[in-house]
Amino acid sequence: MKARRPSAFLCATALVAAGALPAAADDIVIGFAVAQSGFMQAYDEPATQAALIRIDEINAGGGLLGRQLRPVFADTSSDRAEGARAGLEVIEAGADLVVVSCDYDFGAPAALMAESNGKISFFLCAESVRAGIQGVGPHSFSASVLAPVQGATMVEWGHEVMGWNTYYVLLDTWTEYNRGICEGFDYKAPLIEGGEVVGRDTFVNDDASIAAQITRIRNLAEPPDAIMLCSMMPGVVSAIRQIRNAGIEVPILNGSGVDGSYWMDAVPGLSEFYIPVQGSIYGDDPDPAVEEFNQRFAERFGVRPSSQYAYPGYVMIDVWAKAVERAGSTDAAAVVAELEKMEGEPTLFGPRTFTSELHHQNQARYHIVKVDNGTPGVIDSWTISEPIPLDALVR
Amino acid sequence: MTATLQILFDALSLGSLYALGALGIALIFGVMRLVNFAHGDYIAFSVFVLLWPTTEAVSILLLGQLPPILLIPVVIAIGALLSMASEVTVFRRLREANPATMMIASFALGFVIKHALLMAYSSRPKSISILPGLAQQVEVMGARIPLLQVVTILATIVILLALTAFLKRTRFGLEMRAAAQDFTMARMLGVKANRVILLAFAISGALAGAIGLVVVVQTGTADINMGLSVMLVAFIATVIGGLGSLYGAVVAGFLIGGASVLMQVILPLEARPFRDAFVYALVIAVLIWRPQGLFAPRSSRQRV
Numbered sequence: 146m147k148a149r150r151p152s153a154f155l156c157a158t159a160l161v162a163a164g165a166l167p168a169a170a171d172d173i174v175i176g177f178a179v180a181q182s183g184f185m186q187a188y189d190e191p192a193t194q195a196a197l198i199r200i201d202e203i204n205a206g207g208g209l210l211g212r213q214l215r216p217v218f219a220d221t222s223s224d225r226a227e228g229a230r231a232g233l234e235v236i237e238a239g240a241d242l243v244v245v246s247c248d249y250d251f252g253a254p255a256a257l258m259a260e261s262n263g264k265i266s267f268f269l270c271a272e273s274v275r276a277g278i279q280g281v282g283p284h285s286f287s288a289s290v291l292a293p294v295q296g297a298t299m300v301e302w303g304h305e306v307m308g309w310n311t312y313y314v315l316l317d318t319w320t321e322y323n324r325g326i327c328e329g330f331d332y333k334a335p336l337i338e339g340g341e342v343v344g345r346d347t348f349v350n351d352d353a354s355i356a357a358q359i360t361r362i363r364n365l366a367e368p369p370d371a372i373m374l375c376s377m378m379p380g381v382v383s384a385i386r387q388i389r390n391a392g393i394e395v396p397i398l399n400g401s402g403v404d405g406s407y408w409m410d411a412v413p414g415l416s417e418f419y420i421p422v423q424g425s426i427y428g429d430d431p432d433p434a435v436e437e438f439n440q441r442f443a444e445r446f447g448v449r450p451s452s453q454y455a456y457p458g459y460v461m462i463d464v465w466a467k468a469v470e471r472a473g474s475t476d477a478a479a480v481v482a483e484l485e486k487m488e489g490e491p492t493l494f495g496p497r498t499f500t501s502e503l504h505h506q507n508q509a510r511y512h513i514v515k516v517d518n519g520t521p522g523v524i525d526s527w528t529i530s531e532p533i534p535l536d537a538l539v540r
Numbered sequence: 541m542t543a544t545l546q547i548l549f550d551a552l553s554l555g556s557l558y559a560l561g562a563l564g565i566a567l568i569f570g571v572m573r574l575v576n577f578a579h580g581d582y583i584a585f586s587v588f589v590l591l592w593p594t595t596e597a598v599s600i601l602l603l604g605q606l607p608p609i610l611l612i613p614v615v616i617a618i619g620a621l622l623s624m625a626s627e628v629t630v631f632r633r634l635r636e637a638n639p640a641t642m643m644i645a646s647f648a649l650g651f652v653i654k655h656a657l658l659m660a661y662s663s664r665p666k667s668i669s670i671l672p673g674l675a676q677q678v679e680v681m682g683a684r685i686p687l688l689q690v691v692t693i694l695a696t697i698v699i700l701l702a703l704t705a706f707l708k709r710t711r712f713g714l715e716m717r718a719a720a721q722d723f724t725m726a727r728m729l730g731v732k733a734n735r736v737i738l739l740a741f742a743i744s745g746a747l748a749g750a751i752g753l754v755v756v757v758q759t760g761t762a763d764i765n766m767g768l769s770v771m772l773v774a775f776i777a778t779v780i781g782g783l784g785s786l787y788g789a790v791v792a793g794f795l796i797g798g799a800s801v802l803m804q805v806i807l808p809l810e811a812r813p814f815r816d817a818f819v820y821a822l823v824i825a826v827l828i829w830r831p832q833g834l835f836a837p838r839s840s841r842q843r844v
Contacts, residue, residue, distance in 0.1 A: 184663040187595070223663075318813040346804075347812045351769040353557055353755055356550035356689065357804040363684075364543060379665030379766075383759030390675040390686055407597035411667035411760025451597035 172215035173208075173475055175200065175462070176235025177244045178255035179269065183223025188247045192269040192288070192458030194446050196244065198438070199462035209466050210473065221246060225254050232258030232266075241475040242267065242465055247454065249273045249280060249321070256281045265477050267465065270457040272400075273321050274538045277504035284477055286484065286504040288461035289454075290423065290511075292322050293329025293533050295400035296375065298421045298511045300330050302527040303398065304337040309370035311343045313362055313395075315384070317376035319350035326400040327375035332537045333529070343369050350380030359391045368395050371419075377402040386412045401511075405452035409519055416518050421511035422453040423460075423494045425523045430512070434493055456494045463492050464499075508532035545683040547805055553689035555797025556696035557754055559790045561774025562781065563703070564747035566789035569778060570720035571740045572635070574642045578626060578650035580771030582748035583755065585653055586619040587762045590668055593660035599762070604670050611670065616749040622653075623745020627738055635733075657764045665763040674757050692754050699750070700790060703743070707786075712739055720784060721837070773797075780826050782833030792834060796823070 177196075179189040200214045208214065217238045219231035228246065232255030235243055243259035245252035247270040259266035260282040268276040268287040272295075276287040303309040312334065317323045334340045344365055346358045362372070374397050376384055381403055388397065389412055396417040404422050409415055424435045426449060438459070443449045450456070467490070468483035469475055484504070489496040495510035513525040561579070568576045590604035590611075603614055630649050634642050674688040707713035718726040719736045727733050751770055756762060774789075777796050781788025799822055803815045811818070826834065 183658070187597075187662040187664040316813075345809050347809070347815075349816070351765070353770055354550070354554050354758060356553065356686075357547065357801045360543070360546045360550060361805075363546075379759070379761045379763040382665065382667060382761045386675075386760040387686075387758065390677075390688075392677055392684065405597060407599070408665070408667040408761070410599065410669050413669055413672065448596060 172213050173210070173241055173469075174235075174239040175214055175216050175242045175244065176232075176238060176240025177216060177218045178221060178228065178231035178235050178258075179218070179244060179246050180223040180251065181218065181220040185221070185223040185246055185248065185251050188454070189269060191450055191452070191455035192247060192461075193244070195438075195442065195450070195455040195458035196269075196462045197458075198441060198445065199459045199466075203462070203466055209469055210475075214462075214466075221251065221255065223251065225251060228252070228254030229258045231255055233262075236262050236264055240264065241477075244269060244461065247271060249276045252276065253281060256285050260284050263477050265465070265480055267461045269461070270454050273325060274503075274505060275321075278502070279539055284481055286461075286499065288457035288464075290401075290506040290509040291329075291533070291538065292325025292400055293332060293538060294507060294509055294529065295421050295511070296326040296329030296331075296373065297333035297529050297533055298329075298509075298513075298527055299398040299400075299419065300333045300340070300373065301337060301529050302421075302513055302525065303371055303396075303419075304340060306525060306527075307371075307396075309396070310337075310339045311341050311367075311369045311371075313365070313369040313372045314342055314345045315358065315362075315372060315374050315376075316345070316347045317350050317374075317380055317384070318347050319380065320377060322377055322400070322402065323350075323375045325375075327373065328537070329533060330373050330375070332533055343367075348376075348380075348384065350376065352380070352383075355384055355387050359387055359393065362388070362393060363391065368393070371396040371398055374399045378408070382408045382411045385415065385418065389415065401453055404454070404514065406521055407451055409516065409521070412519075414519055415516050418516040420514050421527070422514050422523075423509070423511065424453055424456045425512055425514065426450045426453060426455075427514070427521055427523070429523050431523065431526065432493070438493060460492045460494050460497065464490060464497055502535060503538075507535070507538060542682045545681055546685070547801060549680070549683065549685045549689050549693070551798040551801040552794070553692045553797075554801055555794035556692050557751060557770060557793075558773050558777055558797045559793030560696055560699065560747050560751050560754075561770045562777035562789035562793035563700075563786060564744040564751075565771075565774050566778045566781070566784070566786050567740045567744045567747075570784050570786065571716065571723065571737050572631070572642075573639050573723075574631060574646065575639075575775065575778075576744070577643065577646045577771070577775075578653060579744070579748055579774070580767030581650040581653035581657075582619055582622055582745055583752045583767030583770060584657060584762070584764055585622055586615050586749040586752035587668075587756045587766065588657050588661055588666075588764075589618050590615070590670065590756070591661065591666055591762060595660075595662035595664075597664055599666035599668055601668070601670075604668055608671055608673075612753060615753050616746045619749025619752065620742045620746040623741045623748065624738055627741040631741075632734070632737075654764055661762075661764070663764060665761045667760055668756060668762050669760055671753075671757050688754070688757055695750070695754075699747070703786075712736075716740060720786075776820075776823055780823060780833055782836035784837045785833065785835040788833055788835030788837075 180186045219234035221228040221231045243266040245255040249271040256266035266285045270289040272292040471483045472479035510528045512523045515524045592600040592602045715731045777792040778789045781792035
């Protein structure tokens with residue numbers, strides 16, 4: 146049996162617990178109330194690791210406001226009830242920034258705890274509008290990009306660059322994330338000239354078979370230019386596999402949730418599959434600094450990022466630290482005010498904007514990854530022409 | 541006509557999966573009045589042994605490298621062995637306990653198996669492509685059907701025929717049917733309880749392994765929760781079929797699979813996300829009409 150690589154942040158926790166790290170009283174504490182065990186661990190770990198890389202960079206550069214950043218950890222055990230306790234634990238340890246789980250439902254308890262203590266919280270990579278002001282409160286942010294932006298990006302890019310006009314929409318009703326992708330698509334599709342949805346269907350992530358849905362696609366008089374699939378792991382792999390096995394070869398689009406080549410063994414020779422990503426893990430990012438980051442990540446943690454969902458962790462520390470620097474203090478109100486002034490703030494993974502209405506990205510630069518014969522690679526970059534308005538996001 | 545045939549195949553193949561699951565649960569219920577909620581985790585376990593245990597995202601084949609002729613029996617045998625092991629280590633010790641205690645124990649056992657998989661493989665789904673030959677399409681009377689569907693349906697028919705022959709024609713089968721009818725009386729008449737129960741667990745586990753194979757070829761994915769939905773539907777099928785009736789469980793499995801596909805086809809788009817609600821409304825209607833299930837065995841009627 147292959148030994149499990151010691152997780153970096155578990156090691157860090159052990160070190161902090163043992164008092165081995167030099168913990169000075171004037172350190173700025175960043176509290177990670179994230180899953181270090183259980184279901185969410187596999188999703189929280191990469192973004193946490195990326196955050197640690199940015200923390201190290203800042204410390205190596207002399208720290209923030211002349212003080213060192215010190216991460217502390219509390220395990221949510223992938224349990225929502227434990228999440229609030231973990232949030233409280235890092236706040237009691239002096240955290241000025243509370244980092245919470247990737248998913249809104251799992252991260253919200255700790256974020257609400259931070260909110261009620263007047264602390265800033267950042268979701269590692271939640272893509273629901275609720276991960277922020279709308280669901281938690283005025284001190285809460287998300288480090289990723291809204292799911293609807295992903296659906297909107299795919300349809301606008303598909304039309305403008307590839308000339309696709311007719312779409313078939315297949316929605317996996319399992320999560321808000323999936324619905325979000327399709328909502329973004331549905332917002333954008335009517336705005337493109339000649340855009341037409343020729344059919345729609347739904348399935349559920351754990352459906353043992355989507356044969357009936359596939360039969361419906363095959364019975365279309367003419368195949369669509371592309372299938373907009375709004376789904377996520379693990380069911381999305383099954384859906385793609387069944388669609389391709391049924392001999393349907395039209396382009397398939399999805400959100401970023403399918404990024405990574407680790408699942409592609411399930412669909413040998415997959416082609417004509419397109420997704421948006423914040424940065425490329427495949428070694429071909431247009432910005433060489435992203436590939437440098439991937440290599441640093443691999444050196445430190447033994448593996449390259451397995452998907453783009455490591456990157457928001459890096460962005461999170463980056464924008465927060467800039468806001469602290471500009472505010473000249475870690476005071477929550479002052480830092481939030483600075484964050485809300487950011488408009489197109491450059492980061493390693495594209496510009497970021499926060500406003501007093503939305504602590505999330507409703508427009509973002511995405512790289513378009515195409516999978517061709519089982520090999521993914523960046524083929525283009527796209528930013529939707531207009532941000533998705535708030536009333537289309539909050540329903 | 542072609543469309544109807546396509547729907548029929550979709551329904552039969554999904555129904556086959558549910559029927560095999562229901563059969564696995566009904567077999568155990570028949571001999572020891574245990575609803576084994578760990579059954580879904582047997583399905584996941586049989587699939588995960590195809591992979592090396594690693595928490596990294598990329599999966600590496602372990603048993604999945606075997607040629608199909610070995611792969612299929614090995615996976616089925618592993619399902620059977622796990623199921624037998626759980627009988628010997630857990631359920632045998634609870635033989636005298638009341639059914640609720642055993643049911644809770646089965647939940648606990650499922651939890652242990654699931655978390656063992658979580659520790660060894662992480663919660664991230666793993667990709668796996670085995671038996672690629674089954675991915676191709678075949679033409680049946682004008683309809684293009686995935687070969688896997690045909691194989692699933694045929695395999696289910698063969699399994700059902702073989703099991704029927706086993707139950708009707710062999711001494712073990714006779715003992716098992718006797719035990720399902722009236723366990724105390726069967727023991728008094730010389731049926732060895734441990735042997736019959738162990739055999740039921742072995743067959744049930746083997747069926748879980750077979751389901752695991754079908755699901756993994758279908759989805760290309762191993763996920764720690766992959767057995768859950770099949771197990772749930774299978775459990776409902778055993779209830780509708782009449783708890784304790786093997787025949788009823790199989791028929792109800794096919795009925796639920798058929799209803800599910802039919803709902804997907806006939807419901808308007810707005811109602812389709814609630815497909816399962818419609819299917820379960822039918823289940824409730826059936827249970828109101830026949831509270832003991834469609835084919836309740838005589839033994840269960842007497843007890844109520």
